Amino acid sequence: MYRLLIVDDDIHVVEGITFDLDLEKLGISELYTAFNVRQAKEVFQRHPVDILLCDIEMPQGSGLELLAWVNEHYPQTETVFVTSHADFRYAKEAIELGSLDYLLKPVLVSDLERAIGKATGKIHQTSEANHYHRLWIRHHPLIIESFWLDLLHRTIPSNPVAVKEKMAERNLPYTDRTTFLPVIVSVQRWHKELSPRDVKIMEYALRKCAEEIIVGSDSKAAIVPLDRGRLLLVFALGEGDIAVPEELERHCETYIDCCRRYFYCDLCCYIGKVVQAHEIPEMYENLAALEYNNVAFDNKVFLWQGIARTDGQVRLPDMNLWSTMLKSGAKERILNEAADYLDRLTKTGGMDLQALRQFQMNFLQMAYFVLSLRGIQAHQLFSDRKSTDLSILATRSVTDMMALVHHTVDKAIAQTEAAAKTNGVVEDVKKYIALNLGLDEMSRDVIAAQVFLNPDYLSRIFKKETGFSISDYVLQERIRVAKELLSKTDMPVSGVAITVGYSNFSHFTKIFKKYTESNPMEYRHLMQAMGASAPES
Incomplete structure (x- = not known):
């Protein structure tokens, strides 16, 4: 809907136009009137005006002067002149000032309505154009961004x-x-x-x-x-x-x-x-x-200018010397050697991704070799989340590579020292077996993985320390705990079997009888008859 202001010093003209116009048909929601330029300006200052219908010659200022003022302060307003003077000079000036139309009195209602319709059409067109312009301004950065992405992606x-x-x-x-x-x-x-x-x-x-x-x-x-x-x-x-x-x-x-x-x-x-x-x-x-x-x-x-290119060939450090240092636990010497090597390669311009990857592969190969000599399984030792993340990120920068070197050396030396303490390793194995008797899978390989040792190496030191193979020790522990549960609790035999790692009841019964010369129920009755004072040894 549009707002219309009629300005004419002749009150009868204003009333006649007001009476003749079909405001609803023209889409006019508000109609204002003024009888001189001063009053017209006051209307503009109080209300928004879309269309100005104005006489040219009036006391206290002409319509042309009013239009010049409107153009300066309210440029969105469309103006139609209605005048008694068919003066070319007036018409020319009105056109130069941007008047939309120039009608001579007495004006036909149809001509007046056509002129107002022309004004509302232009306002609508301008409003729509402004809307799309605002949208274009708002989305133009996205259009430019999309262009460059399409170009980069070869679209x-x-x-x-x-x-x-x-x-x-x-x-x-x-x-x-x-x-x-x-x-x-x-x-x-x-x-x-x-x-x-x-x-x-x-x-x-x-x-x-x-x-x-x-x-x-x-x-x-x-x-x-x-x-x-x-x-x-x-x-x-x-x-x-x-x-x-x-x-x-x-x-x-x-x-x-x-x-x-x-x-x-x-x-x-x-x-x-x-x-x-x-x-x-x-x-x-x-x-x-x-x-x-x-x-x-x-x-x-x-x-980009003057960037030097490397030929991809770098001299790697002597990993045999590094392996000797790692075997002897010379942590600080290894870390200093690694830092010095990476720093020298950086200063000579030979450091790039390929060089860093070569260093990582050789360093880890050296560390894993030393661990294998100690019977330690590196793939188990470094399977934790932190080790994996550091290894993935290591080739991102020299800083990240040094973080991996520190972590690997620390963990390798700590595990090597722990493995050297046979009693400590055997005790750790015993604790693991005691806490996990209910597992179906209690093989030598599974147990060795818990202490990061080679299964053969662990078997040798375990038998040397205890006199039993790992599998025999696990079996003895299962029978011992089963006897405790049968003699001192009312737990169903099937529950006892599951607790000590046998999901197959008949297999448990067979194994139990082999080592105790009685089946589980017979053993329970015997212990109850004896008062369950102590389990059979």
Whole structure:
């Protein structure tokens, strides 16, 4: 619905127009009247006005003066002049001021309604256009983001013609002369334990911080979220813009420092070189490879220019010497050797992902070999969650690799020392057997896995210490506990069988009789007859 203001110094004209108009038909919800320019301005200041129907020549100011004021203060209002003067000068000025129509008195009702209908139509069209414009403004960053993602994923072919067509199709603010500078921002690690929801919140904070510190007032720059704490920043450059402005490096350094202090993370920025839009995927892949191979540096800005390439061949440390140190428990020497080697490789430019992986494989092979000599099963010893996580993350950086080295050496030496204490190992095995007699599976391999020892090695030291094989000891313990339960409790025989690890009742009965010369019920009756003073030995 629309609001109409009629301005004319002739009260009869105002009343006549008011009487003749079918307000409901025209969609007019509010009708205001004024008899001079001053009154008209007061109406505007009190009420919103969509359509102004105005005379030109009036005392205390003309309609043309009023229209000039309306254009300045209420430009959304549409104006129709109704005048007695067919003066070309008036008509020309009215058109220049943006009057929608110019009608001569006496005006036919049909002409007046047509002019008002024309005004309401234009208002509707403008309102709809403004609505879509607002939507476009709101979603334009998403359109740009979608364009760059489609280009990176090769949904848009990487050729100038296809890229140009998609830019025009999506109405992107770039020209044929626009070049682009890509920057990858990549989180290396979080310094706090974060839930998936917390990570999303922190990634949003990192993006907003990048908008403020790195992008700043550059309205043509795009920020594209990638994955796992990674962002792609694309700066659009015009002719004469500096390829890699020093201030961009400074902004990235400031951003890194801010994120490190306030968002509990280490990250790096990788600045590419200026390319055409269709060259962005290749430049992005180059930067991603640089990011992928950065295992040596934290919180640093990298420039694509002048990056040295390694040939993939690195000299690995003498693992025979390291194995000797691990056998002797020289923990600090191994840790110092590892730190020195990784530091030297970093300083000489030979440190990349491949080199770090080679180091990890050789180091673990050495550690597992030493453990195997002690009868310790490394795959069991390092099957816990922490060991697995550290091993997975180790090739992410030198820092993470040293965390794995510390963990592996600590655990290997501790277990080696424990295995060297035969009495301690045997006691641990006995405790495990006592606590788990109800398990169906109580094999030598299962028990050896609990103390991280090779089954053959464990069998040798267990028999040497106790005089029994592991299987004989388990059997004796099962019979001993079964006799206790039969003589001192009313537990059903089937329950006793299950308690000591026999789910098959007949098999339990057969084994029990073999070692006691009576079946379980006979043994219970015998013990009751004797007063159950003590179990039979």
